[in-house]
Structure formats: C-alpha cells, structure tokens
Amino acid sequence: MSLRVLALCGGIGGAKLALGLHTVLPPGHLTVVANTGDDFEHLGLCISPDVDTVLYTLAGIANPQTGWGRAEETWHFMAELERVGGPTWFQLGDKDLATHVERTRRLRSGERLHEIIDDFSRRFGIAGTVVLPMSNDSVRTIVHADQGNLGFQDYFVARRCAPIVQRISYQRAEQAHAAGTVLQQLAESHFDAVIICPSNPYLSIQPLLAIPEWHSALQHSPAPVIAISPIIAGNAVKGPTAKIMRELGVDVSAVAVARHYDELIDGFVVDEADANCMAQLTVRALATRTLMQTLADKQSLAQQVLQFAATLR
Ligand code: FO1
Numbered sequence: 001m002s003l004r005v006l007a008l009c010g011g012i013g014g015a016k017l018a019l020g021l022h023t024v025l026p027p028g029h030l031t032v033v034a035n036t037g038d039d040f041e042h043l044g045l046c047i048s049p050d051v052d053t054v055l056y057t058l059a060g061i062a063n064p065q066t067g068w069g070r071a072e073e074t075w076h077f078m079a080e081l082e083r084v085g086g087p088t089w090f091q092l093g094d095k096d097l098a099t100h101v102e103r104t105r106r107l108r109s110g111e112r113l114h115e116i117i118d119d120f121s122r123r124f125g126i127a128g129t130v131v132l133p134m135s136n137d138s139v140r141t142i143v144h145a146d147q148g149n150l151g152f153q154d155y156f157v158a159r160r161c162a163p164i165v166q167r168i169s170y171q172r173a174e175q176a177h178a179a180g181t182v183l184q185q186l187a188e189s190h191f192d193a194v195i196i197c198p199s200n201p202y203l204s205i206q207p208l209l210a211i212p213e214w215h216s217a218l219q220h221s222p223a224p225v226i227a228i229s230p231i232i233a234g235n236a237v238k239g240p241t242a243k244i245m246r247e248l249g250v251d252v253s254a255v256a257v258a259r260h261y262d263e264l265i266d267g268f269v270v271d272e273a274d275a276n277c278m279a280q281l282t283v284r285a286l287a288t289r290t291l292m293q294t295l296a297d298k299q300s301l302a303q304q305v306l307q308f309a310a311t312l313r
Contacts, residue, residue, distance in 0.1 A: 003192040010204020012067030014197030015057040020298030027128025037141035037207030045100040059124035070095040114179035134208040137176035161240035173210035193309035196227035224312035226267040229254035233273040
C-alpha cells in the first residue's frame with residue numbers, strides 16, 4: 001500500500017525530492033506545500049519563486065541549470081526592459097513572465113493564491129499531485145544583516161548572499177493561516193507521513209514553521225514527520241545554508257539541522273557520509289545517499305524515505 005505523503009518544500013533542493021516523490025507515488029498520494037516567504041512584488045508583479053520552482057520542476061519544464069525559471073527560455077522582455085531603463089537585477093524570462101502576469105491578474109481579481117496554483121498545476125499537467133502555498137496570506141522572510149534589514153530577494157539575488165546574517169525574521173507569520181484544508185486533512189490522518197524536504201531550514205522551511213497553526217499541526221501530527229538534512233559532511237549542496245549557519249553561530253552539521261527541527265520530527269535522514277553522527281541524534285535516523293543529481297537519485301531517495309517513514313508509523 002503506497003503512503004499518502006505531505007511534503008514541505010522550499011526552493012530548488014526541496015523540489016528535487018518533491019519530484020522524486022511525485023514520480024514514485026501513485027496519483028493522489030502526494031501534496032506538496034511550497035514556501036512563500038521568498039515572494040515579493042517586482043515591476044508590479046506578484047512573484048512566488050519557490051511555488052514556481054515546484055510547479056516547473058514537477059511539470060518537467062524547469063531550467064535544469066538554475067533550478068528556477070523555465071527551460072528553453074528566451075529573454076526578449078529583459079533585453080527590451082533594459083533598453084527602456086528598467087531594473088534587470090531580477091531576471092524574468094519570457095515564458096516565466098506569463099506565470100507572474102497571470103498570477104498577478106488573478107490575485108488582483110480576488111482569486112486566492114492556492115486556487116491559482118491549483119489551476120496552474122492542472123494546466124501544467126501535474127496530474128495527481130496537489131501543490132499548495134504554505135499560506136494565502138503574505139509572509140515575508142527578512143534577513144537582518146550587517147548591510148541592513150533585507151528582503152529575501154535583495155539578499156539572495158541582488159546582493160548574492162554576501163551580507164553577514166545576524167538574524168532572520170518572518171514578517172506577519174504570526175497572523176498567517178495555512179491555505180486550503182491541508183491542516184484538517186493532516187489532523188484527520190489523511191496523510192501517512194510528513195516529509196520536510198532538504199531545503200534551507202532557516203530560509204525556506206522556517207517561514208512555514210513560524211506560522212502558529214502550521215507549527216502546532218506538525219507538533220501534534222498523527223503521521224510521523226521526517227526531515228532530510230540539506231547539509232552533507234559539513235557542506236550545503238547548494239545555496240547559502242552553510243554560510244548562514246556559520247553566521248548564526250550554528251555548527252554546520254546534519255546534527256545541528258536535526259536540533260533545529262527539534263521536537264517537530266520523528267525521523268531524520270542523513271547522507272551516508274554523516275552516518276557516524278547518528279548516535280548523537282535523539283530521533284530515529286536513516287543514513288543513505290541524499291545527493292540528488294539525476295532523476296534516478298531523486299526517485300531512490302524518495303523510495304528510501306518512504307520505506308523509512310513506514311517503519312515510524
Ligand atoms: N535567482 C537568481 O539568483 N537570480 C535571478 O535573476 C533569479 C530570478 C528568478 C525569477 C523567477 C523565479 O521564480 C526565481 C528566480 N530566482 C533567481 C531564484 C529565486 O531567487 C528563489 O527565491 C531562489 O531559488 C531561492 O529559493
């Protein structure tokens with residue numbers, strides 16, 4: 001019997017495991033919740049990067065080099081925007097632009113973000129898997145750094161993660177609510193496992209955990225909660241996770257990530273390179289290959305995590 005899975009996912013790293021789960025589970029067995037703390041308004045458009053990374057990745061149309069934006073993209077809009085003196089620090093490809101324009105039009109007409117994403121996922125042919133934003137309410141990840149209090153995209157793209165991070169806050173998370181009926185489904189045991197994908201815990205997962213009803217729902221989840229470490233042998237696979245951990249004074253290790261999730265998780269998955277740290281963990285642990293470079297890697301990790309989850313039920 002295949003497990004029914006709720007996967008919590010940030011950007012590129014998390015979306016890789018979401019794709020693995022999407023391809024190994026039968027239709028109707030996977031709900032993916034995407035981080036919206038990276039969202040921002042740019043050129044008057046409502047941009048939801050992690051949501052779009054999940055949609056494009058599951059639809060097989062994501063840019064394979066960057067992990068964000070579209071494959072086979074063209075950049076006429078950006079070239080012409082530059083000609084008329086517009087801001088080009090945040091690159092919007094011609095195909096990607098349609099997603100932002102249409103999402104913005106629908107939001108302005110009163111449609112809710114989770115309804116828009118549900119329709120987009122259907123139109124992108126993501127059959128059988130539900131894709132949800134963590135909330136329809138605006139939550140913004142703010143990076144408090146030596147260069148000031150920065151919006152996520154300012155920190156991540158404009159300043160290329162160079163600022164020294166002192167603290168991260170999640171604006172208006174306290175007032176935000178989960179989208180749709182996912183928390184009711186979780187409470188009513190519609191899911192057999194909750195998987196926290198290997199995204200940056202501080203930038204991509206914490207915005208969701210900062211929403212009180214999400215944190216409480218996971219704390220009281222009837223299904224086991226399993227996190228996968230984004231740190232392998234003291235390094236981040238991609239992005240600023242290791243740098244941020246150092247700057248926050250946190251040990252750059254899988255154990256530190258497990259401690260961050262603390263009482264929320266029932267199981268933790270580390271890379272085989274970190275098998276020796278399992279004795280330091282206070283939760284059930286699995287050591288396996290967690291580096292995902294090919295689709296087969298993503299599917300294999302998904303299978304390993306599902307088998308591990310089944311032993312925790
Ligand atoms: N990341 C960059 O480093 N440079 C960009 O120009 C850029 C544009 C962009 C456009 C749409 C989109 O959905 C994502 C984009 N990203 C870009 C990635 C974005 O910063 C995400 O927040 C990261 O992937 C982290 O989750």
